[in-house]
Amino acid sequence: MPKIIPVPDELSQPFWDAVNEQRLILQNCTACDKLQYPPQASCQACGSADGLEWTDVEGNGHIAAYIVIEDGRLNRRMLDQPYNLALVTLDQDPTVNFYSNLPGVPAYEVPVGAAVEVTFEEVAPGQLIHEWRVVE
Amino acid sequence: MTSSNDFQWRRDRDGLGVWEHRGKVAVAGYGHSPVDRRWDEKNLDTSLGAYTIMACEKAMEQAGVTIDQVDGIVCCDSHIAGASGGTASQWAPRPYFDPPYDSEYGLTLINAQWLIDTMGFKNVKFAPTGVPTIGEMVGMASQAVGDGVCSTCLVIYPTGNMEGRYRRGGENADDYARGARQWTVPWGNHGGNDFINIFPHRQYLTKYGGEHEDLVHFVRNQHKNGMLTPWGYNATHNVQPISVEDYIGSRPILNPLRIWDCDRPVNASAAYLFTTAERAQDMKSQPVYVLNHSQHNFRFRTTQPDLDEVEMWTDRQAARMYEGAGLGPADVDIFNPYDGYSIMTQFFLEGFQWHGVKRGEALSFYAGDISVKGPHPFSSSGGNLGNGRTRTAMYTDSIEQLRGTAGDRQVNVRAETALCAFTTPSSGGWLMLGKHPS
Numbered sequence: 001m002p003k004i005i006p007v008p009d010e011l012s013q014p015f016w017d018a019v020n021e022q023r024l025i026l027q028n029c030t031a032c033d034k035l036q037y038p039p040q041a042s043c044q045a046c047g048s049a050d051g052l053e054w055t056d057v058e059g060n061g062h063i064a065a066y067i068v069i070e071d072g073r074l075n076r077r078m079l080d081q082p083y084n085l086a087l088v089t090l091d092q093d094p095t096v097n098f099y100s101n102l103p104g105v106p107a108y109e110v111p112v113g114a115a116v117e118v119t120f121e122e123v124a125p126g127q128l129i130h131e132w133r134v135v136e
Numbered sequence: 137m138t139s140s141n142d143f144q145w146r147r148d149r150d151g152l153g154v155w156e157h158r159g160k161v162a163v164a165g166y167g168h169s170p171v172d173r174r175w176d177e178k179n180l181d182t183s184l185g186a187y188t189i190m191a192c193e194k195a196m197e198q199a200g201v202t203i204d205q206v207d208g209i210v211c212c213d214s215h216i217a218g219a220s221g222g223t224a225s226q227w228a229p230r231p232y233f234d235p236p237y238d239s240e241y242g243l244t245l246i247n248a249q250w251l252i253d254t255m256g257f258k259n260v261k262f263a264p265t266g267v268p269t270i271g272e273m274v275g276m277a278s279q280a281v282g283d284g285v286c287s288t289c290l291v292i293y294p295t296g297n298m299e300g301r302y303r304r305g306g307e308n309a310d311d312y313a314r315g316a317r318q319w320t321v322p323w324g325n326h327g328g329n330d331f332i333n334i335f336p337h338r339q340y341l342t343k344y345g346g347e348h349e350d351l352v353h354f355v356r357n358q359h360k361n362g363m364l365t366p367w368g369y370n371a372t373h374n375v376q377p378i379s380v381e382d383y384i385g386s387r388p389i390l391n392p393l394r395i396w397d398c399d400r401p402v403n404a405s406a407a408y409l410f411t412t413a414e415r416a417q418d419m420k421s422q423p424v425y426v427l428n429h430s431q432h433n434f435r436f437r438t439t440q441p442d443l444d445e446v447e448m449w450t451d452r453q454a455a456r457m458y459e460g461a462g463l464g465p466a467d468v469d470i471f472n473p474y475d476g477y478s479i480m481t482q483f484f485l486e487g488f489q490w491h492g493v494k495r496g497e498a499l500s501f502y503a504g505d506i507s508v509k510g511p512h513p514f515s516s517s518g519g520n521l522g523n524g525r526t527r528t529a530m531y532t533d534s535i536e537q538l539r540g541t542a543g544d545r546q547v548n549v550r551a552e553t554a555l556c557a558f559t560t561p562s563s564g565g566w567l568m569l570g571k572h573p574s
Contacts, residue, residue, distance in 0.1 A: 006318035038319040068391040099323035
């Protein structure tokens, strides 16, 4: 089954535009030099609203932990069950994390601690989402 | 008269010092409806409205308070299925029934105005709208009574459930993810305490050792305590405690989270009567005193809270509560943290260091004697795992333990102070109760 489709809003539009160009960008606070994801109206760390700017990041990370969704509540994903839901930390700043279904990794066979790199997956015509694949 | 929720009642910052109304506010009564698995959508005598009226009447009766003496109503006006229940908050069968059951109110939702109109309260001057869940409501009522906004206040928490639609509709049936859900739902996280806590729980096991299955001792103890709680779902439906084998073999939900790690949604209501310590002296039942309340709503620093974040949050919750009550971990006799998913309770136990339990020690603590008759009667209420998802057992048990009226659940250790909560690691509130006002 296809994944659920994100609906960009005013704040997130630049992020999803970049994803659709197969780029990963995050907010960076110029006031405290902290990356931020998901995007917010102000910096989570220092509160600055004026210092946030979009910056390209290297799409490298590691798998911190995972679960397997066996009985979730999302209608559109029912037929996918069971499937992995991994927590990926960004190498550039491990306090920033992302979810991933780890495409190609069978349920329960997740190599925790392994390196991953960002990839992109189409969930609707013209709409990509960021995913992560294990680096061989 | 309904007033807006606009006075400053929250104690949600670090370093606020001892609560200015410590010991000057009391709980003088409580009442529970029956706890059903679901409403059958036909019998109005078992509807959420009827059950809420019943709970209010019991709380007033226990305190010896008449309906005309009540001048405050704090009622959570959101059923706990939340925005994902059915088609959001339009859950009741159609057509509606005759008044007062001619809208969602009384059937799937309850608010103060519906109760005022239906029960005939005449002197209510504080009935805020937009009331949060019970974890914070008890703090709102405590502060309102302490500040003199009202003097005799009912706190009401209804929890509705009907056949087959629990959080499977609404936005969970949508093909699109809007708002904050755009960062979680495309990968399968539909939100909730289960997702918030399952990753930190896995990191906990990695960091400190142990297996997920070690939680069975805690889950079984909750079931045992639930069977000792006469009004709860398990006791009234003879749900016997599961065996170790039952637990290990049970259905996975968010593996390693299993079905027996999750509480059971129910249709029920509960009410508590808060008043001044002075007035409570003349009421019908033994009061217990509010020694502090606190709230928290910590912002996630990124997509998913991790173990470090959860431990920091629960450390701060504990510091706020102990500071405001003027007490420390060794002073707390009864400890009833939230247990809606078994995977989160260790974070509270270790953060509050109840009975000296430090970070990483909860699983071995669970494997010891945590029965109500033993030296460490942890979560003597049976919580939500033992009584159904009422989210109120923690409060009622704390009151009963301090009064000495907990029956078969009455602990053998000292019972003069009690900590209770409905909260996640990130948001909610705590309440400290005392047998004595100081």
